Amino acid sequence: MKLIKNVTVVSPDVYMPKASILVDGDIIIKVFAPGKETPFTSEVIDGEGLMAMPGFFDIHTHGTLGADVMHGEEEAIRKIAKGKISEGVTSFLPTTLTAPFEDLQKAMRAVADYAENRAYAKVPGVHIEGPYINENCAGAQNPAFIRLPNTQEIEALNNLYNISVVSLAVEKQGAMEFVHDMSKQGIMCSAAHTAATYHQLKSAKRNGLRHLTHYCNQMTPLHHREIGLVGAGIMESDLKLELICDKIHLSPEMIQLIFKVQDIDNLMLITDSMEASGLEDGRYDIGGLAVNVQEGVATLDSGNLAGSTLKFNVGLRNIYQLTGIPLEKLVKTTSYNQAKSLGMEGIGKIEAGYKADLVLLDNDFEVVQTYIDGELTYDAASIQEHQ
Ligand SMILES: [Zn+2]
Known part of the structure; x- marks a missing residue:
C-alpha cells in the first residue's frame, strides 16, 4: 500500500x-x-x-511532440501517451481526422496495439472526428476525404478498437439515422464542423446526440433570428460542451461568458492538441495539410486554426485565472464530467x-x-x- x-x-x-x-x-x-x-x-x-x-481525461487530442494519431503507428500513440502524462492526463481519446477508410483503420490498429502494451496514459476509446462533416466548416480537416455518414464504416472501425465519440455535422444526409444507430450502440455523437440550425441540432439530440465538439469553433454562430449551435450550447441544459481554453480558440471573455451561463456540470476541457504541441514554432502537417505554428498558434495558410498546442494543465490554469470559480467546482471539467457523460466508471x-x-x-x-x-x-x- x-x-x-x-x-x-x-x-x-x-x-x-x-x-x-x-x-x-x-x-x-x-x-x-x-x-x-x-x-x-x-x-x-x-x-x-x-x-x-483526479488524473485529467483529454477526450479530444490529435497528437503532441511530433506524433499524430493519423501516423497510424503504435509508436506515435505511445509518444502521445507519454507526452500527455507530463500534462497530468491519465486517460485520453486518440482523435482521428477526416481521412480515407484505410488510414482510419491503420490508426485504430495502432491504438489497439498500444493499448495491449500500455506504458503511459490510458486509451479507453477513440474519438472519430470527421469524415462526416460540412465542407464549408472543414477548418483544418482535409476536404478531399469528406463523405456522408456511414454506420457500416464506424462498425468496422469499432471492431478494431473501442470508439467512444464520433464528431459529425448533423445536417449531413442520413445524419439523424446515423446518430440514432450510434446511440443505440453506446457511441456518443458530437456536433462538429457543422452549419446545422438550432432545430437540426434539436433533432439530433432527440436521436441521442449530447456533445458539442470544440464549442464555438467551426459551428453555426449565435444570431438573434437563428441561435445556431453556439446558441444551443447556452440554451440547452443537457448538452456537454468541449472547450479549448487556450484563450485563442475561445477568447478570454468568451470563456468567462460560458462559465457564467452554463452549468459547470456540462463543461469539459479538451486540448485538441496537434503534433506541434510541446515543440518549437515552425512548419508542421495535419491530415496532409500544411500548418504554420507561430508563438504557439497553429494555422493553415488560409488562416484557419489547425488544432492547438495547449497543454491540459495550462487550460485548467487559464479557466481558474479567468473565472475565479473555486477549484472543487472547476475540477469537474477536467475528467469527471467527461467520464460521466461517456459512462466510464471509476474515473x-x-x-x-x-x-x-x-x-x-x-x-x-x-x-x-x-x-x-x-x-x-x-x-x-x-x-x-x-x-
Ligand atoms: Zn475539429
Missing part, C-alpha cells in the same frame, strides 16, 4: 488541505482528513505544498473505490507527478535530474 500525505485534495465538491490518500494497487482505498491517524504503509509520499487532483474523483489515477500539481498548476493505476509514471523532478 501507498500513502500520499500532506496534499490538498481537490476533487468534485471536495477541497481538503493537508489530507492523505491511501492507495492499494490501482484503487484509492481511503482519503484521510487532516489530523486523522493514517495506517503504516511500505511507501509514503510527502506531497507538502501540492494539490492532488474523475479522489474517493474510495475510484482508480488511483492522480496528478500532483504545484500552486501554479505545473505538473509535479502523475500516477496511473497507483504507479508513479511521470515525475518532473527526476526528469530534471536527468537533464
Whole structure:
C-alpha cells in the first residue's frame, strides 16, 4: 500500500488541505482528513505544498511532440501517451481526422496495439472526428476525404478498437439515422464542423446526440433570428460542451461568458492538441495539410486554426485565472464530467473505490507527478535530474 500525505485534495465538491490518500494497487482505498491517524504503509509520499487532483481525461487530442494519431503507428500513440502524462492526463481519446477508410483503420490498429502494451496514459476509446462533416466548416480537416455518414464504416472501425465519440455535422444526409444507430450502440455523437440550425441540432439530440465538439469553433454562430449551435450550447441544459481554453480558440471573455451561463456540470476541457504541441514554432502537417505554428498558434495558410498546442494543465490554469470559480467546482471539467457523460466508471474523483489515477500539481498548476493505476509514471523532478 501507498500513502500520499500532506496534499490538498481537490476533487468534485471536495477541497481538503493537508489530507492523505491511501492507495492499494490501482484503487484509492481511503482519503484521510487532516489530523486523522493514517495506517503504516511500505511507501509514503510527502506531497507538502501540492494539490492532488483526479488524473485529467483529454477526450479530444490529435497528437503532441511530433506524433499524430493519423501516423497510424503504435509508436506515435505511445509518444502521445507519454507526452500527455507530463500534462497530468491519465486517460485520453486518440482523435482521428477526416481521412480515407484505410488510414482510419491503420490508426485504430495502432491504438489497439498500444493499448495491449500500455506504458503511459490510458486509451479507453477513440474519438472519430470527421469524415462526416460540412465542407464549408472543414477548418483544418482535409476536404478531399469528406463523405456522408456511414454506420457500416464506424462498425468496422469499432471492431478494431473501442470508439467512444464520433464528431459529425448533423445536417449531413442520413445524419439523424446515423446518430440514432450510434446511440443505440453506446457511441456518443458530437456536433462538429457543422452549419446545422438550432432545430437540426434539436433533432439530433432527440436521436441521442449530447456533445458539442470544440464549442464555438467551426459551428453555426449565435444570431438573434437563428441561435445556431453556439446558441444551443447556452440554451440547452443537457448538452456537454468541449472547450479549448487556450484563450485563442475561445477568447478570454468568451470563456468567462460560458462559465457564467452554463452549468459547470456540462463543461469539459479538451486540448485538441496537434503534433506541434510541446515543440518549437515552425512548419508542421495535419491530415496532409500544411500548418504554420507561430508563438504557439497553429494555422493553415488560409488562416484557419489547425488544432492547438495547449497543454491540459495550462487550460485548467487559464479557466481558474479567468473565472475565479473555486477549484472543487472547476475540477469537474477536467475528467469527471467527461467520464460521466461517456459512462466510464471509476474515473474523475479522489474517493474510495475510484482508480488511483492522480496528478500532483504545484500552486501554479505545473505538473509535479502523475500516477496511473497507483504507479508513479511521470515525475518532473527526476526528469530534471536527468537533464
Ligand atoms: Zn475539429
